[in-house]
Amino acid sequence: MPEPREPVIALARFGFRHAGSDRPALADVTLKVRAGEYLGVFGATGAGATTLLTALDGVVPQLVRGDASGSITVLGRDPRTVPVADQARQVGLVFDDPSLVVTQASVADEVAFGLENLGVPRAEMDARIDAALRSVGLAGFEAREPATLSGGELQRLAIGCALAAGPSVLVLDEPSANLDPAGRRALYGVVRRLNREHGVTVVVADQDPTSIARDATRVVVLHEGRVAADGPPATVLGSPAALRRHGVRPTDAAAVLEALGVEAPVPTGVADVARRLAIRPGAEATPRPAAVAAMGALASARADRSDTVLDLRDVTFGYPGADRPAVAGVSLTASAGEVIGIVGANGSGKTTLGRLVNGLLRPQQGRVTVDGMDTAAHPVRSLAAHVASVFQDPAQQLFASTVADELALGPRALGLSEARIGERVRELARALELEALLARHPLRLGRAERKLVALGAVLAMRPRVLVLDEPTTGTDLRLASIIGARVCAAAGEGTALLIASHDMAFLGRVATRLVVMDAGRVVAEGPVHAVFGDVPLLALAGLEPPEATQVALAVSPRGPAPWPPVSVEEAVRVLRPAGPAGLERSEPAEDPAGLDAAPADGGSR
Amino acid sequence: MSLAASPFAYASGSSWLHRRSAVTKLAWLLAALAFSLVTFHPVPLLLVTTAAIALALSAGVGRRMGRAMRLLGPLAASVVVLQVAAPAVCSGGCIDVARMGPVTITAEALARGVAYIARLLAMESAAVVLLVTTRPADLFGALRRLHVPHPVALLLSTTMQLVPLLQRELAVVLDAQRARGMRASGVRALAPALLPVFVAAFERVGRLAIAMEARGYGASATRTSYRTDELGPADRALAVAGLAAAVGGVVAGALLWGSGSVPPLVVPPWAAVAIVGGAGLAFAGLIAAALAAAARA
Numbered sequence: 040m041p042e043p044r045e046p047v048i049a050l051a052r053f054g055f056r057h058a059g060s061d062r063p064a065l066a067d068v069t070l071k072v073r074a075g076e077y078l079g080v081f082g083a084t085g086a087g088a089t090t091l092l093t094a095l096d097g098v099v100p101q102l103v104r105g106d107a108s109g110s111i112t113v114l115g116r117d118p119r120t121v122p123v124a125d126q127a128r129q130v131g132l133v134f135d136d137p138s139l140v141v142t143q144a145s146v147a148d149e150v151a152f153g154l155e156n157l158g159v160p161r162a163e164m165d166a167r168i169d170a171a172l173r174s175v176g177l178a179g180f181e182a183r184e185p186a187t188l189s190g191g192e193l194q195r196l197a198i199g200c201a202l203a204a205g206p207s208v209l210v211l212d213e214p215s216a217n218l219d220p221a222g223r224r225a226l227y228g229v230v231r232r233l234n235r236e237h238g239v240t241v242v243v244a245d246q247d248p249t250s251i252a253r254d255a256t257r258v259v260v261l262h263e264g265r266v267a268a269d270g271p272p273a274t275v276l277g278s279p280a281a282l283r284r285h286g287v288r289p290t291d292a293a294a295v296l297e298a299l300g301v302e303a304p305v306p307t308g309v310a311d312v313a314r315r316l317a318i319r320p321g322a323e324a325t326p327r328p329a330a331v332a333a334m335g336a337l338a339s340a341r342a343d344r345s346d347t348v349l350d351l352r353d354v355t356f357g358y359p360g361a362d363r364p365a366v367a368g369v370s371l372t373a374s375a376g377e378v379i380g381i382v383g384a385n386g387s388g389k390t391t392l393g394r395l396v397n398g399l400l401r402p403q404q405g406r407v408t409v410d411g412m413d414t415a416a417h418p419v420r421s422l423a424a425h426v427a428s429v430f431q432d433p434a435q436q437l438f439a440s441t442v443a444d445e446l447a448l449g450p451r452a453l454g455l456s457e458a459r460i461g462e463r464v465r466e467l468a469r470a471l472e473l474e475a476l477l478a479r480h481p482l483r484l485g486r487a488e489r490k491l492v493a494l495g496a497v498l499a500m501r502p503r504v505l506v507l508d509e510p511t512t513g514t515d516l517r518l519a520s521i522i523g524a525r526v527c528a529a530a531g532e533g534t535a536l537l538i539a540s541h542d543m544a545f546l547g548r549v550a551t552r553l554v555v556m557d558a559g560r561v562v563a564e565g566p567v568h569a570v571f572g573d574v575p576l577l578a579l580a581g582l583e584p585p586e587a588t589q590v591a592l593a594v595s596p597r598g599p600a601p602w603p604p605v606s607v608e609e610a611v612r613v614l615r616p617a618g619p620a621g622l623e624r625s626e627p628a629e630d631p632a633g634l635d636a637a638p639a640d641g642g643s644r
Numbered sequence: 645m646s647l648a649a650s651p652f653a654y655a656s657g658s659s660w661l662h663r664r665s666a667v668t669k670l671a672w673l674l675a676a677l678a679f680s681l682v683t684f685h686p687v688p689l690l691l692v693t694t695a696a697i698a699l700a701l702s703a704g705v706g707r708r709m710g711r712a713m714r715l716l717g718p719l720a721a722s723v724v725v726l727q728v729a730a731p732a733v734c735s736g737g738c739i740d741v742a743r744m745g746p747v748t749i750t751a752e753a754l755a756r757g758v759a760y761i762a763r764l765l766a767m768e769s770a771a772v773v774l775l776v777t778t779r780p781a782d783l784f785g786a787l788r789r790l791h792v793p794h795p796v797a798l799l800l801s802t803t804m805q806l807v808p809l810l811q812r813e814l815a816v817v818l819d820a821q822r823a824r825g826m827r828a829s830g831v832r833a834l835a836p837a838l839l840p841v842f843v844a845a846f847e848r849v850g851r852l853a854i855a856m857e858a859r860g861y862g863a864s865a866t867r868t869s870y871r872t873d874e875l876g877p878a879d880r881a882l883a884v885a886g887l888a889a890a891v892g893g894v895v896a897g898a899l900l901w902g903s904g905s906v907p908p909l910v911v912p913p914w915a916a917v918a919i920v921g922g923a924g925l926a927f928a929g930l931i932a933a934a935l936a937a938a939a940r941a
Contacts, residue, residue: 093854102854127860139855144654144779151870158865184656200859399819423825434844435813436820438836452825482843496824 047208047240048072048095052109054264055090055099064090066264067109072242072257074207077234079251079272080244082261083286083515084487088244091261092212095242096132097123113208128157131201135213135513137193140185140200146172147181149196150203157204171203174237175229189385191222195229202233209233211243215250216513219384219541221581223247227254246515249290249586252276252307260285277304288516291544291586291607298611309586313593316614328599330613334568348503348535349373349396349426354405356395365391367559368405373504373535378526380546380567381539383556384581389539390431392556393506396537398422410503424453428506433493437481442473442492445481449500467495470528471521487518498525504535511542523549547571547585547605555580568601590614651711652775661703661777665879666786669774671886676770679893680763685901689762696769705776712772713765720764721923724757728920742913749916755909758919785869813841 050070056063065087072078082088093099097118100107111118114129121129143149150168159167172178175195180188188196194214201209211230215223227250233239234254245251251258251272258275260268262285268275276282279289279297289297292312296305299316306312351371357364366388373379381389394400395407398414407414410425427449430436439445446464455463468474471491476484481492490510497505507526511519519542526549530536540546546553546567553570555563557580563570571577571584574592583589584603587610591603594614604610656662661669676692683689700709728749738750774783787800817837826836856862875883911919 096858098854098858102857122862122864123854123857124860124863125865127858127863132855132858134851134855136851139852142852142856144656148870152861153859155868155870156860156863156865158863158868161868161870164868164870204860394819397823399823419819419822420825423823428823430816430820432816432844434840434847435816436824437840438821438824438826448826449824482840500825 045073046071046112047074047114048242049112050109051111053094053111054108055087055094055105057103057105060105063264064105065094065261068261068264068266070259070266070269072240074240075234075238077231077241077254077256078243079248079255079258080242080261081246081248081258081282081285081287082244083517084485084513085263086261086286087264088261089212090264092210092242092244093132094118095208095210096130097121097126098132124156127153127201127204127206129206129208131198131204131206131209133194133197133201133209133211133214135216137190137197137217140193140197144184145181146177146183146185146188146196149185150200153200153204159204167203167205171199174202174233175199176225189222191218191225191385194218194222194226198226198229198233202239206239208240208242211241213245213513214243215245215247217509219581220543220583221384223250223541227251230254246288246513248276248282248288248307252290252293260287262286272307274304276307279303279305283516286516288519291610292590294607295587295590295610295614298607299615309589309593312590316590316594319616327613327615330615331599331602331604334601334604334609334613346375347372348375348410349537350406350408351395352406352408354395354402354407356391356400356403364403364559366395369559369561370405371554371561371564373537375503375533375535376530377552378530378536378538378550380550380553381537381556382541382543382546382553382580382582387556387580388559389556390508391559393428393508393537393539396504396506397426397428423449423502424500425502426504426506427497427500427502429490429493429497429508429510431508431512433486433489434482436493436496437489440480441478442481442484443468443477445492446473446495446499449496453500463499467499470525471495487514490514491518491521494522494525498529501532502534504537505529507536507538507540509540509542510538511540511545519545543571543583543585544587544606547587548608550605555582566601567605568603571605572601572603651708651715652772654779655705655708655776656779657704657777659703659705659777661699661773664777664882665875666778666782667789667875668879668883668886669778670783670786670790671883672889673770673774675886675890675893677767678890679897680766680770682894683897683901684756684759684763686758686762688897688901689759689766692766693762693769696766696773699773700769700776703773703777705773708776709769709772712776713769716768716772717765718926718929720761720768721926723760723764724754724920724923725927727753727757727760739908739910741911742916744917744920749913749920751908751910751916754911754916754919755907757923758909761923782871785871789869810841810845813844817841817844 048071050068053065053068054063055065068091080088080091090099093103094107094111095113095118099105100119101123107119118126140149143152147168150171151164154164154167168181169178172180175198177192177195177199180192185193185196198209209230215226218226230241230243231254234241243251255272258268258270258272259266260275260282267285268281276290277293279293280303282289290307292309293305293307296312296315297303301315306315349372351369354366354369355364356366369392381392383389391400395402395414396409398409398417398419401415409422412422412425414422437445439448443464446467447460450460450463468477471494473491473495476488481489484492494510510522514522523545526536526538538546538550550567553565553567554561555570555576562580563573563576571588572592574584577583584592585605587607588603588605591610591614604613676696680689680692697706697709700706729747738752740748741751741754742749784800814837817840821837
């Protein structure tokens with residue numbers, strides 16, 4: 040790794056207020072980043088991370104209008120005075136939406152686009168395109184049409200496009216938000232290599248700290264536009280309680296240790312956490328059989344219900360012109376109250392499956408029955424009272440002029456009385472923390488709040504079956520926990536939920552059953568504990584279990600059924616030292632301080 | 645979800661027409677547009693349309709052209725309806741040829757309507773041939789080469805991306821309406837759908853514009869070109885011929901087929917009713933088909 044040199048980025052009391060907003064997006068931010076640093080930026084939605092990152096490129100305030108104050112210097116120049124397009128030579132910017140990189144007809148042309156813009160002579164282009172594509176692992180993709188690439192490949196292409204211009208700073212704003220686990224791993228692998236081997240200074244924001252915790256040399260936490268923490272990842276990300284106070288999600292591994300009573304800073308990676316757990320007193324007694332048995336109770340209680348509300352029989356669907364069906368020979372049933380997680384790489388057929396369930400697509404072969412109705416025999420509109428769905432982009436399903444009307448729209452279509460409608464709206468607004476926004480126009484809300492409104496709008500219909508497509512993409516800690524709570528509440532009221540998601544930690548918290556899809560087929564299906572416990576099978580589909588599961592498996596590869604735990608809460612419950620005779624700390628079973636006496640292992644790393 | 649490609653978007657291929665320089669094709673498009681704008685005579689205008697269709701067939705994009713014209717034809721037909729409904733050209737006496745309920749069809753309005761259709765079809769078909777056989781990057785390269793100012797090129801590029809984007813968004817939003825138990829057909833469904841469609845599309849275009857600028861689009865440097873779109877001798881000759889055709893077309897159009905006035909089209913009443921009725925039906929059909937397609941997708 041290159042030695043730290045003079046700062047390439049320096050902000051002094053930098054602030055920014057969006058035009059028309061009364062609250063600053065950034066305030067008093069003072070920050071120096073040296074050449075070769077890898078800076079992770081975290082913050083809840085609206086904390087200012089995007090504003091900070093795009094200010095480095097001059098997008099704020101040149102293209103996003105507002106008032107900037109204080110000083111900002113990037114590579115010796117004020118980005119406010121350098122046209123954004125010219126800044127591309129110095130700073131490469133990568134956004135959260137992979138499709139934003141698609142402007143040309145081939146991958147090579149896509150990289151060339153930036154070079155052409157910057158007036159790079161034709162004679163240099165081939166070598167630069169080659170080098171850029173090689174460094175992001177896309178050599179051999181030159182002639183491919185960008186629109187046919189996966190999300191992960193597109194994000195790496197976006198990095199390649201930025202790199203070709205030869206910037207010394209790479210800025211990535213939630214680059215993995217829309218990626219499957221394999222795509223996320225490959226993306227962060229590329230970023231790490233660029234930083235370690237090529238000395239590129241990296242500034243990256245992400246809601247998920249897992250990848251960054253491992254690679255970053257430094258972490259900044261923003262809270263309401265201000266720097267709330269700044270330091271090495273081991274210190275900042277190793278303090279889960281402090282992170283949560285700022286609305287930032289800790290790594291699940293760190294959360295497990297914290298809940299077991301280890302004092303901050305705790306290690307943040309799976310291997311370090313497992314090592315730390317293995318040497319604590321009482322470690323040999325884990326997992327606790329009683330606690331493990333309790334884990335499966337909820338799942339089996341729900342699965343025992345016999346009222347099947349969704350039945351897919353050998354369902355096949357292909358889009359015109361595609362070389363294979365998007366969904367092939369899928370059979371699946373769901374009972375009331377079940378929460379079924381659909382996992383699989385991008386393009387494995389998860390979204391198509393959801394559209395087959397809500398009737399927007401009709402199976403070409405096989406049968407889909409929802410609440411006793413064959414979807415092929417009923418118009419989507421009459422199925423709507425029985426099956427509802429939340430799309431990935433909430434803006435596409437908001438139609439009313441106020442949030443309150445939006446929540447009332449479904450119940451009104453169902454013909455409920457105004458009194459009942461009002462009651463449901465109030466109830467949902469409270470549960471989703473939307474009360475202050477009821478009079479606002481849904482499309483004037485931020486993307487995260489729109490997501491809540493869209494979820495509320497379908498929950499208001501109390502459907503028997505609810506399909507959610509990536510409900511936690513780009514959501515912060517608060518939002519993800521509200522969504523998780525509503526999912527569990529809906530299941531408790533007897534709704535069967537189908538959740539297509541890349542967020543394994545979220546599914547570990549809410550799902551009772553998992554369906555693993557690969558290339559349109561169901562390759563595995565079973566209780567959430569069994570599927571997340573089968574690491575080799577998940578790996579074949581490009582997936583991995585939640586971090587909490589990885590920690591538990593590292594501590595104890597085997598355990599009584601339904602081993603392993605699939606969420607932080609479960610992992611904590613089964614790993615907490617219990618009171619078998621002969622151990623130093625035998626009582627009480629719930630003593631969270633049980634770990635405090637663990638020999639120091641040299642602190643966190 | 646995955647809609648068929650927009651009929652107006654580039655269809656990859658390697659035909660002789662695909663291989664022609666965008667500059668050459670622009671020269672001929674200019675000729676077709678200039679000619680279509682100076683004349684009102686349906687016969688030469690229909691010749692232009694025929695030539696464009698022949699070109700499309702020779703480049704193997706006939707099917708695309710067919711789909712594009714199926715969308716544009718009915719749109720052009722609306723002109724007849726409008727012309728007949730509001731005959732503004734009758735300064736002196738107009739020749740009444742038929743009556744359709746409360747509307748009187750005059751020979752002048754009919755002639756103007758038909759001429760406008762022919763003109764629109766000629767211009768549209770020529771433009772479609774260019775769009776379908778030219779990579780957008782090459783087209784913008786050519787525009788830049790011809791010193792079209794950068795903002796205009798950016799405007800063109802975002803507009804071209806906006807149309808298929810709006811189509812896709814509309815399909816998803818209408819789906820979402822149905823999934824919410826709302827009506828998703830007929831004009832009443834469209835009204836509440838339009839706002840989310842435009843909001844989503846414009847947000848996206850805005851973000852795309854920022855993403856493109858962050859990649860140097862519009863930088864102060866003199867733009868270079870990856871695709872060395874050098875004009876070969878054949879392209880050079882064809883481009884010159886295109887420019888000559890543009891000049892020749894304007895002169896010939898003005899001299900031979902007059903510019904301003906259109907001779908009244910005196911036809912039997914049944915023919916007038918058939919033309920106007922057919923155009924009306926085509927126009928209504930277009931709206932119905934667009935809704936059905938969006939709802940089906």
